[in-house]
Structure formats: C-alpha cells, structure tokens
Amino acid sequence: MSEQRLYQSVAKQIRDAIEAGEFPVGGRLPGERELAERFNVSRVTIREAEIALEALGWISIKTGSGVYVLSRDAHAAGRLPDVTAFDLTAARAVFEAEAAALAAANIDDDALAELDALICQMSDPSATDAEASVADQKFHEAIARIAGNPVVEYCIKLIWRMRNELPKVKQVYQSVCHHDWDSRTNEHAAILSALRNRDPQASRAAMRDHFHRLFEAMMAAEEAEALAEVRRRMQHDRDRFMATLSAQA
Structure with a gap:
C-alpha cells in the first residue's frame, strides 16, 4: 500500500475508534x-x-501535551x-506553487504524459x-501527488473540496472560469513546460502566475457585479422618481 493510502487508512481507523467511543471526547489519544x-x-x-484528522476537526494536537479528541459538533x-x-x-497560490516546485524534482515521463493528456481534455472544444x-x-491534484509529500497532497485536496463544495466559492469560480478557458489552457501549458524542464523555480513561478491572473479575473468580475448593482439601484430610484412626477401631473 502506498504511503498516501496508508496514512489515510490509519486516519480512518482512528476516526472509527473515536466514533465507537474507544477514544472518548476530551480524552487523549495514545502516544x-x-x-x-x-x-x-x-x-x-x-x-x-x-x-489529516486535525485538519478535518476530529482531534486537536497540542504540542507538549498530547492529541485530544474533539466533540462531534467541533469536528x-x-x-x-x-x-x-x-x-x-x-491559499492555493501558496500551497500549489510549492507543490509544483517539489513536483519538478520528482516528475517522470509517465507523469508528464498524464499532465499533457489532461491539458488536451481541458482544451478540447467539444468538452x-x-x-x-x-x-x-x-x-x-496530479501535481500535488507527484510532489511526493502526502501532507501537501492532502492539504491541496482539502482546498479543492472547499473550492467545489462551499456554495459562495463555487459560484465565484464558475462565473470566472466559464469565460477564461483559453487563458487557463495556456497557463497550464506553461506550468507543464516548466515541469518538463525539471525547473523548480520556473514551475513555482508559472503556478503563481496562474493564480495571480485568476485572482485579477475575480476582482474584475466583482467590480463589474458591484457596478451593475449600483446601476440597478439608480434605475430603480429613477423609476420611482418618474412615477412620483407622473402621479403629481
């Protein structure tokens, strides 16, 4: 079993023991x-x-004291x-940029082919x-896996859960990403190029550039929405004003 699957399996077994009451709320886990x-x-x-369990809220790790089980409400x-x-x-700009730098040192031809195929899927006009x-x-997520650190991979997968499952976050990403597939494809190609060259610094920079552009697109979308809301309110006030004048005529 891979290290990644091993720690996940152990985390699940500890969680099952907590749910079964073997490790009670407020108590310490064994060393x-x-x-x-x-x-x-x-x-x-x-x-x-x-x-991993602390990130999910099941336990609290207190340096010098021990690992404590949290209440059901807390986790x-x-x-x-x-x-x-x-x-x-x-957060993605920090975690995923460093994952790309780590991946550049570990990547092999099979992994490069995997990433290349995924870019082709992203850029497929029929998709x-x-x-x-x-x-x-x-x-x-493939880059996070190739980075070779299971904790880094877990954190990035958790970030993607937030991106996909938090309604407000998902809405913003969908509104922006629907219009920028060409930019995203080019940025992913730049990341892959840096990884193909086994260049950690260039890989980190390419990933940061990707998120910097995404952040700016989000800012522009928010500004446009705010301006549209101001215009809607102004039009509403104008309509009310004109209706008042008409009633007085």
Missing part, C-alpha cells in the same frame, strides 16, 4: 509509539494521519471553514464546462 505498534506502521505515518463544524473565493485562491473542470482538478 505515537503505541498507535504505531497497534496499526503496524511507522510513527511518521501516525503523525501524518493525525495531521462537524471544522470540516469546511467559511472562506471566500479570494481567501481560497490566495463541456463540467468536463473541463474535472480535467483541471485532476491536473492540479
């Missing part, structure tokens, strides 16, 4: 050594599983925080927005 022996894995895998509320599309894009979006997500 890393004990858990490593129980699940027959390394302490590093236990640490990665605990980081239910903590699964997806209430963030804006701008917050999410700023629907939904199909292109799926290829887009797979492209970014």
Whole structure:
C-alpha cells in the first residue's frame, strides 16, 4: 500500500475508534509509539494521519501535551471553514506553487504524459464546462501527488473540496472560469513546460502566475457585479422618481 493510502487508512481507523467511543471526547489519544505498534506502521505515518484528522476537526494536537479528541459538533463544524473565493485562491497560490516546485524534482515521463493528456481534455472544444473542470482538478491534484509529500497532497485536496463544495466559492469560480478557458489552457501549458524542464523555480513561478491572473479575473468580475448593482439601484430610484412626477401631473 502506498504511503498516501496508508496514512489515510490509519486516519480512518482512528476516526472509527473515536466514533465507537474507544477514544472518548476530551480524552487523549495514545502516544505515537503505541498507535504505531497497534496499526503496524511507522510513527511518521501516525503523525501524518493525525495531521489529516486535525485538519478535518476530529482531534486537536497540542504540542507538549498530547492529541485530544474533539466533540462531534467541533469536528462537524471544522470540516469546511467559511472562506471566500479570494481567501481560497490566495491559499492555493501558496500551497500549489510549492507543490509544483517539489513536483519538478520528482516528475517522470509517465507523469508528464498524464499532465499533457489532461491539458488536451481541458482544451478540447467539444468538452463541456463540467468536463473541463474535472480535467483541471485532476491536473492540479496530479501535481500535488507527484510532489511526493502526502501532507501537501492532502492539504491541496482539502482546498479543492472547499473550492467545489462551499456554495459562495463555487459560484465565484464558475462565473470566472466559464469565460477564461483559453487563458487557463495556456497557463497550464506553461506550468507543464516548466515541469518538463525539471525547473523548480520556473514551475513555482508559472503556478503563481496562474493564480495571480485568476485572482485579477475575480476582482474584475466583482467590480463589474458591484457596478451593475449600483446601476440597478439608480434605475430603480429613477423609476420611482418618474412615477412620483407622473402621479403629481
């Protein structure tokens, strides 16, 4: 089993034990050594599983004290925080740029072919927005996987969950991405080119450029929507004013 699947499997087993009441709310989890022996894995895998569970709100890791089980309400509320599309894009620019730099050092010909095929799917004129979006997500998640760090991969997958499942974030992304497929295809091609050259700095820069352009597109869309709202209010006030004058005539 791969390291990525191993820590996820361990995280699920710990979560199942919490739900079964074996590890009660407010109590401490056993130490890393004990858990490593129980699940027959390394302490590093236990640490990665605990980081994943903390990100989902199941536990709280307190340095120097231990790992504590959170209440059901706490971990239910903590699964997806209430963030804006701008917050999410700023985070993506940090995490995914570094993932691209790591991937540049690890990428092989098979991975390059995988990314190239995904760009072809994104740029296919017959593809629907939904199909292109799926290829887009797979492209970014593939880079996160190629980076070789399961924690980085997990964090980026969690960010994509926010992008797809938080209604306000999803709406902003859909409104912007529907109109900019050509730009996105070119930007993904630039990322792939840097990865093909095994250049970490260029890969990081290409990914940052991608999100910088996306952020600016979001700003422009928000400004346009704000201006449209002002015009709607002005027209409403004008109509009321004219209706008042007509009634007095």
